[in-house]
Amino acid sequence: MDYRKVVYEIEEKFLSPYACFSEKTKGRRFPITPQTVRTEFQRDRDRIVHSKSFRRLKHKTQVFLAPEGDHYRTRLTHTLEVSQIARVLSRTLRLNEDLTEAVSLGHDLGHTPFGHAGERALDAKMKNEGGFSHAAQSLRIVDVLEYDGKGMNLTFEVRDGILNHRRSGKPATLEGKVVCLSDQIAYLNHDVDDAIRGGVLSESDLPDAVRDAFGNTHGKRIDAMITDVISNSYGKNDVSMSAAAKSAMECFRSFMFGRVYSSSLAKSEEPKVEEMIDMLFDRLLANPSMLPEYIRALDASDKQKVCDYIATMSDTYLVRVFEEIFIPKGWAKV
Numbered sequence: 001m002d003y004r005k006v007v008y009e010i011e012e013k014f015l016s017p018y019a020c021f022s023e024k025t026k027g028r029r030f031p032i033t034p035q036t037v038r039t040e041f042q043r044d045r046d047r048i049v050h051s052k053s054f055r056r057l058k059h060k061t062q063v064f065l066a067p068e069g070d071h072y073r074t075r076l077t078h079t080l081e082v083s084q085i086a087r088v089l090s091r092t093l094r095l096n097e098d099l100t101e102a103v104s105l106g107h108d109l110g111h112t113p114f115g116h117a118g119e120r121a122l123d124a125k126m127k128n129e130g131g132f133s134h135a136a137q138s139l140r141i142v143d144v145l146e147y148d149g150k151g152m153n154l155t156f157e158v159r160d161g162i163l164n165h166r167r168s169g170k171p172a173t174l175e176g177k178v179v180c181l182s183d184q185i186a187y188l189n190h191d192v193d194d195a196i197r198g199g200v201l202s203e204s205d206l207p208d209a210v211r212d213a214f215g216n217t218h219g220k221r222i223d224a225m226i227t228d229v230i231s232n233s234y235g236k237n238d239v240s241m242s243a244a245a246k247s248a249m250e251c252f253r254s255f256m257f258g259r260v261y262s263s264s265l266a267k268s269e270e271p272k273v274e275e276m277i278d279m280l281f282d283r284l285l286a287n288p289s290m291l292p293e294y295i296r297a298l299d300a301s302d303k304q305k306v307c308d309y310i311a312t313m314s315d316t317y318l319v320r321v322f323e324e325i326f327i328p329k330g331w332a333k334v
Contacts, residue, residue, distance in 0.1 A: 001036065002036050003036055003037045004022075004023075004034070004035070004036065004037065004038070004039050007022060007039050007042075008021070008022060008023045008039075011023070011096065014094060015094050015095065015096060016093065016094040016095060016174075016235070018095075018174055018236070018237045019094060019095045019096050019174065019175070020095070020096045020099050020157055020173045020174070020175055021096065022039035022040060022041050022042075022096065022098065022099070023039075025040050025041065025155050025156065025157055026155070026156035026157065027040075027155060027156060028040075028153050028154065028155055028156070029143075029153060030153050032153065039098060040155050041096065041098040041099040041102050041155065041157070041158065042098050042102075044102040044106075044152070044154045044155055044158045045098060045101050045102040045105060047152045047154065048102060048105045048106045048109070048142070048152070048154075049105060051109070051146050051147075051152065052146065053109045053110075053141050053145070053146055053312065054076075054079075054105065054106075054109065056312070056313075056314045056317075057074065057075040057076035057079055057108065057109070057111070058074055058075075058076040058314075059074070059314035059315055059316050059317070060074060060075035060076070060111055060112075060113055060114075060115070060314055060315055061074070061075065061113070061114045061115035061117075061118075061315055062074055062075055062077070062078050062115060062187075062190075062191070062194070063115060063191050063194060063195075063260070063261065072194050072197065072198070073190050073191075073193075073194055075108055075111050075115075077190075078108065078186060078187060078190065079104065079105060079107070079108055081186040081190055082104050082107065082179065082182045082183050082186045082187075083101055083104035083105055083182075085182040085185055085186055085222065085226065086100045086101070086103075086104045086178050086179050086182035087100060087101055087104070088226060089178045089181070089182060089226060089229055089230065089239070090175060090178050092230050092234075093174070093178070093230060093233055093234060093239065095174050095175050095178060096173075096175050099157055099158065099161070099173065099175040100175040100178050100179060102154075102158045102161075103157075103158055103161030103162055103165070103175060103176055103179045104179050104182065106138065106142060106154075106158065106161075106162045107135075107138060107161070107162050107165040107179055107183065108134065108138060109138045109141040109142065109146075109162075110134045110135065110136070110137025110138030110139070110140060110141045110311060111134045111137075111138070111311075112132075112134065112137075112277075112310070112311050112313075113273075113277075113310070113311075113313045113314055113315045113317070113318040114270075114273040114277075114315055114318070116261075117270035117273040117274055118273060118274075118277060118310075118311075118318075119132060119133075119134055120274065121273065121274040121277035121278060121281075122277065122281075122307055122310060122311060124274075124278075125277075125278065125281045125303070125306075125307065126303060126304075126307055129301065129303055129304065132307065132311075135162070135163055135164070135165060135166050135169070136163065137311050138162050138163070138165075139159060139162055139163045140308070141312075142154050142158075142159065142162065143159070144298070145298075145308055145312065148294040149294040149295075149297060149298060156172075157172070157173055157175070157176070160172045160173065160176060161173065161175060161176035161179055164176055164180070165179050165180050165183055166180070167180065167184065174237070174238070174239050177238070177239040177240070178239050181229055181239060181240070181241070184249065184253075185222060185225045185226070188249070188252050188253060188256060189218055189221050189222050189225075190218075191256060191260060191261075192206070192218070192256070192260070193218050195259075195260045195263075198265060199265075200259070200260055200263050200265050201259060201260065203216060203217075205259065206252075206255065207251055207252070207255050209247075209248050209251045210248055210251055210252045210255065212248075213244065213245060213248035214245075214248060214252075225241070225245065225249075228241050228242055228245040229241055229245075232245075276318065276319075276322050277310060277318070279322070279326065280310060280318070280321065280322055280325065281306055281307075281310060283325055283326075284306045284309065284310070285302055285303060285306050288302055288305065288306075290325075291305055291306065291309050292309065295308055295309045
């Protein structure tokens with residue numbers, strides 16, 4: 001029996017006519033044999049969860065570099081929070097929850113070690129080759145780099161959602177739009193939470209426009225944002241916030257860039273990160289034999305290969321590789 005048809009029947013009966021139906025996926029770049037239990041979007045979700053690049057997210061910085069404490073967000077916890085918010089929105093709007101979850105879990109796979117500091121450093125090194133974007137690198141991870149250079153061969157809809165999850169992106173599906181909004185809702189709110197925990201902010205520092213629109217606690221703000229998206233999008237062929245909520249979100253975002261993302265605590269160690277990546281990039285470019293075999297075998301320029309290798313690193317692995325190359329080791333005669 002083809003048990004996928006059970007899922008297809010459920011989707012046909014309950015999903016919005018504007019949802020992306022699993023049976024109607026545009027498919028993969030390379031055909032594979034269908035399974036009798038999981039839909040293609042469910043298979044994509046599982047491929048992402050079981051990938052090395054997903055596991056590495058637990059050791060990649062979100063905002064605060066090398067924080068001393070167990071409760072600050074990492075790129076992995078951010079990804080899980082995005083997925084939770086996106087699933088709530090997708091389910092309530094009667095969209096395809098499996099597609100939404102797959103895009104959510106894969107949207108930040110291409111993030112560099114040490115957050116946006118690492119991204120800026122690689123962008124500078126790659127300026128003559130089109131620059132560097134974590135969204136484009138996330139797509140490169142799933143298309144090329146994962147599975148030791150074989151790629152995950154994901155569906156069109158998941159790949160599109162991953163590439164277009166940034167504010168400037170234009171996802172082809174409503175599920176992709178849900179992830180784009182969920183990413184903004186998640187990072188603004190959990191970054192405030194971390195900033196308060198780190199002593200950068202207090203709850204009362206938030207602008208009145210944000211507090212009036214969304215509330216004065218972490219939970220109230222997320223609930224208000226989710227409710228606004230649902231109220232403004234239900235039954236429509238679009239997913240968006242109301243004009244008033246968009247205005248408050250822009251105020252929120254501007255405040256966070258001014259008070260948190262550019263704060264001395266968040267930025268103090270970033271020059272060290274950028275210098276480490278600059279030095280490591282140049283050394284690897286001059287000595288490509290130091291790259292892993294699957295990276296050396298890629299059909300790409302040497303700069304792209306070095307960029308790919310560094311972008312895959314976790315914070316801890318980058319430091320370890322840097323130390324092995326540049327830090328003298330002690331010795332003793334026995």
